[in-house]
């Protein structure tokens with residue numbers, strides 16, 4: 510696949526993501542009386558500031574009736590909004606990872622609640638047993654955390670992401686993912702590697718961002734940090750693993766040839782100016798792109 514040699518669009522420096530997030534808040538939910546009623550031009554509500562009761566004394570009976578009707582419909586609106594809002598959180602929490610979420614009417618508080626971790630439950634346990642999780646003496650399922658987050662897809666939409674990581678880095682990853690999302694850092698997919706049969710090569714070729722996978726380091730019998738849930742690969746197709754031995758180049762995933770030359774400019778490239786690099790290293794992770802023997806540009810571990 511061809512990369513797009515556009516300069517300027519590839520780096521994702523810190524922006525004012527938090528401020529933007531606040532604009533998701535719907536003031537109508539918190540202060541519905543004023544806003545809703547004033548928008549409809551109803552002047553009989555005592556909550557409206559600047560309201561002059563004297564001048565309204567001679568209002569016709571008809572107006573009063575209208576006002577009552579509006580007040581009733583307003584009450585309905587508020588209760589509907591509250592129900593919708595509450596329902597949405599519950600609904601989103603059971604949505605499949607990868608789903609697109611409409612965050613346009615959500616309060617910042619609700620968005621925050623969509624970044625959380627939990628001990629893998631029965632459903633996750635069944636999903637990963639014998640796939641990304643193998644019975645072993647190094648890590649138990651209880652030491653893992655199932656994370657649900659939001660991420661900005663390459664399509665500019667908000668997606669639900671999921672990750673399995675070691676409990677010791679769960680908070681770090683939640684904070685990093687929240688910061689990436691707030692800054693609209695594009696991550697194409699974030700699904701458990703089990704969605705690809707725990708086949709790392711396939712997951713990488715699909716540009717899937719993932720963390721836990723109980724496996725040995727390719728070509729060795731050593732365990733990867735991914736086996737302990739202590740490593741994460743971000744946008745792997747654009748940030749491949751590259752090894753040169755005896756003049757022979759190994760590229761993982763195999764379809765990432767166009768992204769091996771890191772002197773080129775292209776979208777989704779992780780380098781030291783990239784927000785991903787900055788956030789992960791600030792949280793004490795090391796970057797595979799800094800290694801000498803091999804380069805693993807997608808990889809951060811702690």
Ligand SMILES: [Zn+2]
Pocket residue numbers: 735740741742805807808809
């Ligand atoms: Zn990795």
